[in-house]
Amino acid sequence: MTKKIVNGELVDLTAEEQTEFDNQPVDTEEKQLQRKINEQVRLPREQLLKDSDWSQLSDNGLSSEKKTEWQTYRQELRDLPSTISSKEDIADLAYPTKPE
Template sequence: MVAFIVYDPDHSASAKPVTEYGDCPAEDVADQGGSLTSVAVPESQMATFQNAVALIESPLWADSTIRTLNFNPATETLSLSILSPSGMSERTVDAIRTQLLADSDWTQLADAPLTPAKQAQWATYRQELRDIPSQPGYPGSVSWPVKPT
């Protein structure tokens, strides 16, 4: 079994919204999308995929919160967008961002139990959190980075 995603290749954005995801035998991946494109989740993106699906399916979000998994076929990367229809306030976004940074402070300590590669992944995640205020649509529409596993 492999994880797969389905997306519309004609969507205008470079990061295409994923319309469906799941697991199937590797030989059946191409059949999952119908008229859309289906691909196996790249191995390099498996942790991101698993974290994003957990966030999308989490009961912690208000029912009106829109959670979208996106796939960029050019770079074969996944991202997660979370949007409240009324938009989140800057204060709310900053509070979430600050908490996520605080929760990951330990990853940058010299004695953190991480390989140099994992520590670099965490450093990238933390930089992406710091860059959130410069995203287009901030604070009402934010693409949250998915933390490394």
């Protein structure tokens, strides 16, 4: 039987608690991959998107050509997570090049 700590003492789970514990979803490979994507891809990508928000403002001073380059860059950033299907994809991931 699974144990828990209550008031500093190790006690057995109740039957109801044990059933709930036993029915918890297993951390599958898919969930592990999604967690890695969140940690190693989405969080840095979100920062890159925030850092380039200025490029989409109407008074940014960019030519229409440069604005299009920034729009393309930002779309490529948004598409990154959908390109990953394995842990190896994360290791080989190349972020798009930021326009100058």
